[in-house]
Amino acid sequence: MVTNVTNFSRSGLYDWMAQRVSAVVLAAYVLFLLGYIVLNPGMGYAQWHGLFSNNAMRIFSLLTLVALGVHAWVGMWTISTDYLTPTALGKWATVVRFLFQATCGIAMFVFFVWGVQILWGF
Amino acid sequence: MILFLGIAVLLFGLDKSLSSEEGFAQVKECLTSPLAKFVIWGLLSALLYHLVAGVRHLIMDAGVGETLEGGKLGSKIVLVVSAIVIVLLGVWIW
Numbered sequence: 001m002v003t004n005v006t007n008f009s010r011s012g013l014y015d016w017m018a019q020r021v022s023a024v025v026l027a028a029y030v031l032f033l034l035g036y037i038v039l040n041p042g043m044g045y046a047q048w049h050g051l052f053s054n055n056a057m058r059i060f061s062l063l064t065l066v067a068l069g070v071h072a073w074v075g076m077w078t079i080s081t082d083y084l085t086p087t088a089l090g091k092w093a094t095v096v097r098f099l100f101q102a103t104c105g106i107a108m109f110v111f112f113v114w115g116v117q118i119l120w121g122f
Numbered sequence: 123m124i125l126f127l128g129i130a131v132l133l134f135g136l137d138k139s140l141s142s143e144e145g146f147a148q149v150k151e152c153l154t155s156p157l158a159k160f161v162i163w164g165l166l167s168a169l170l171y172h173l174v175a176g177v178r179h180l181i182m183d184a185g186v187g188e189t190l191e192g193g194k195l196g197s198k199i200v201l202v203v204s205a206i207v208i209v210l211l212g213v214w215i216w
Contacts, residue, residue, distance in 0.1 A: 020179075020180060020183065023176050023179075023180070024180075026173075027173055027176065027177070030169065030173060034166075038214060044146075045139075045142075045143045045146040045147070048139060048140070048146060049140060049146075052140055068129065072126055072129070075126075076126065079123070104126070107126070111129050111130070111133060114133055114137070115133060118133065118136055118137045118140060122140040122141055
């Protein structure tokens with residue numbers, strides 16, 4: 001049996017909301033950044049450096065990193081509980097799924113710390 | 123899964139491009155190669171399709187298009203809009 005003990009909030013409804021709130025943040029960031037790059041063709045290092053030196057941009061980027069962690073966790077949890085089940089994998093399913101989720105969790109944490117280092121390290 | 127792994131690629135690009143003038147030039151130089159363009163196109167296509175389909179979810183959460191007919195129409199709109207965006211993205215990249 002697959003239980004919701006490893007989902008983000010132990011509540012499907014809260015996960016549902018967290019997924020959507022983080023989605024809106026991610027969408028806003030992606031559209032902003034893509035739009036900025038498209039509208040500034042031939043951008044040089046100085047302008048790119050200036051954009052990410054702006055405190056508002058750093059706050060927006062950090063918020064996006066947090067949203068990314070939440071969104072990716074809900075997404076990877078959903079994939080793993082849909083497909084890595086006893087029906088699909090037999091009696092080791094729980095171990096496999098837990099290891100997969102642990103790997104995703106560590107990767108997400110690494111991405112977050114790396115992102116913070118990028119934002120405040122240049 | 124591709125999007126999850128793609129985060130690493132995009133973070134690496136951001137890291138390199140912000141690290142120094144040379145790093146920025148290196149990323150720019152790298153993105154002129156056909157292979158790199160194709161990889162970025164594929165990655166951003168997956169991301170934009172995910173985004174468009176996600177917006178449809180939000181619209182359906184609001185109670186719009188929840189019927190069988192609406193669901194079919196919505197999925198077609200998502201495919202058409204995504205295709206247009208992905209083609210435009212390709213034009214922009216090349």
